[in-house]
Amino acid sequence: MTRKNIIFFALLMATALAAIEGTIISTVASSIVVSMGKPEWIGLVFSVYLLFSGVFSLLFGKMADAWSRKGTLILGLVIFSSFSLLCGLATNMTTLILFRALQGIGSGAIVPVSRSMVGFLFETKESRAKAQSIESSVWGIAGLTGPFLGGTILNYFSWRYVFFLNVPLTITAIVILFIFVDEPKRNQKISMDYIGSILVLLGAMSLFGCLYVASSQWMIILLLSSVVFFVLWFRREKAHVGTSLIDLSVLKNKHVLKINVLTLTTGMIAAGVNAYLPLWGQEVMLMSPLKSGSLLTPFLIFWTGGTVINTYIIKKVSVNKDLFIGVIFLMIGTVMLNLMSFSSIWLAFVTMMFVGIGMGITVSSLMIYLQFNAPKESLGSVMGLNSFVLMMSKSIGVALLGSIYGKNITFFAQGTTFTVIFALIFMLAIQAIIVVKQLPESQV
Incomplete structure (x- = not known):
């Protein structure tokens, strides 16, 4: 197996972790409710993960350009693995939701940075098509096997092992990336507008939030807040020399x-x-x-x-x-x-x-x-x-x-x-x- 294929294998392993997380949890949701109660909160176990994963993909994508693709992906995997472990150890629904949100932050690095690394790993149209075919297959396989794997784990162990399973797989991916990815030093410095970046994050989180809240009043408040934050970001970005998470x-x-x-x-x-x-x-x-x-x-x-x-x-x-x-x-x-x-x-x-x-x-x-x-x-x-x-x-x-x-x-x-x-x-x-x-x- 060539060095390139070993790196690609690690990227696929990281992608598989993010892909299967979206389907495997649905299988064990009822067991989580039985174990911890508060069935009205179970939707948050799904939504906060998606919220933080989507929003922080902007931050990690920017970090990959400004700092290091290898370092950013490893950092995301460490966050993902650490809070997967804590999700499995959670003692009540409040802490589980908190750890799922923080696990989602780590997931926000996995997909965009892995895809950008694939773009640099394979240079021709045909090789990228083959790589994207395999990467997309991972998502399809995750959709099919996630519920089955979740049911199997639930049958022989408990719902907590759904989260524990992420840890050894994540560590394996981290070790491979650390050893085999030799990233050249960056000669170009990319400036970061931190105030503009915070405005983007707040706007994105408000926009995500308005789609998940049950109250129509909160939906309107969050939607208007999102518009305000994005308008402030746009006006600042046009006048400011730095760049925020979304570059105009x-x-x-x-x-x-x-x-x-x-x-x-x-x-x-x-x-x-x-x-x-x-x-x-x-x-x-x-x-x-x-x-x-x-x-x-x-x-x-x-x-x-x-x-x-x-x-x-x-x-x-x-x-x-x-x-x-x-x-x-x-x-x-x-x-x-x-x-x-x-x-x-x-x-x-x-x-x-x-x-x-x-x-x-x-x-x-x-x-x-x-x-x-x-x-x-x-x-x-x-x-x-x-x-x-x-x-x-x-x-x-x-x-x-x-x-x-x-x-x-x-x-x-x-x-x-x-x-x-x-x-x-x-x-x-x-x-x-x-x-x-x-x-x-x-x-x-």
């Missing part, structure tokens, strides 16, 4: 800006499918919870398959055409999504095949596009911003579609709530096609 020069880059719009759109599609297809199975097709959950299996399998297919497509066409192929699959899948109510349950599985392939091709291609067209000196910041946008897309998608589901909105009293939800998902696919058509031609 990066946002002015049309490649970066439009690919993040695409990330936001496709992320909302994935979040909508994940959240509401099983509910459609239960409420419209009268399936059991177990059988309705299996509707997502082809989505996850063919997402992985789409990334594998993409390694062959990328050799034949440009990255822009590759992205267009991906969003066409997405559009076909979302058209079929809107026809499911009028056909058999098998159409749902075929629909998820098209959506899965579309997501696999699109997500791996947009990462390749970003790695080639983002400024090299700001690649960590760009990946941090993209991770933040991806987290926001999931939260916005679930919150937007959830408001429709909660109010039982239909088209002029026709159909069900899912008719409106699936129609909106189709409109997002159309939006994705428009964004891809407007993308500047890739430099590679």
Whole structure:
């Protein structure tokens, strides 16, 4: 095994830890409630992790550019591992939620910094496509194996070992990175505007928070606070010589800006499918919870398959055409999504095949596009911003579609709530096609 492959293995191990954390906890949630009580707080165990992971990806992406990619990733893994251990040792729900938030801070370094390191590790379009295929497969495998692994741990041990399992795997990744990654010294100093950075963090946390609070009053307060913080940041950033966590020069880059719009759109599609297809199975097709959950299996399998297919497509066409192929699959899948109510349950599985392939091709291609067209000196910041946008897309998608589901909105009293939800998902696919058509031609 070459040095490059060993480093890539460590990056995949780190990515797997972050990926599986999102699915494995749901399996043991009821056991946590039985052990600690306060069932009304269990949602915070999930939301604070996502909140801090998404927000602090901005900080760690900037640190990777200004300081060291290797050092930033190791620091994130140390934080993640330490608070995973403390989550397993928590004695009440309050401390568990606190440690989950701090564990999320560490997770905020893993995905953006790992992806930026992959961008420097593999230089050609074909090698990056293969690397992104494997990296995306990790997320698909995590979605499939997370619940099974959580159930197995719960069956033989206790929910605490879900957190304890992270520790030896994290230490292994840290040791490999420490030994094998030889990062050149940075000759360029990147200034940091700390006041502007704090404004960005406060704005981002307020925006995340408004999507998770139950009270409409707090939702409005947090949303207005977010707008105020971001306006103050924008005015300061235009006048200040330093750069905060989000660099305006990066946002002015049309490649970066439009690919993040695409990330936001496709992320909302994935979040909508994940959240509401099983509910459609239960409420419209009268399936059991177990059988309705299996509707997502082809989505996850063919997402992985789409990334594998993409390694062959990328050799034949440009990255822009590759992205267009991906969003066409997405559009076909979302058209079929809107026809499911009028056909058999098998159409749902075929629909998820098209959506899965579309997501696999699109997500791996947009990462390749970003790695080639983002400024090299700001690649960590760009990946941090993209991770933040991806987290926001999931939260916005679930919150937007959830408001429709909660109010039982239909088209002029026709159909069900899912008719409106699936129609909106189709409109997002159309939006994705428009964004891809407007993308500047890739430099590679």
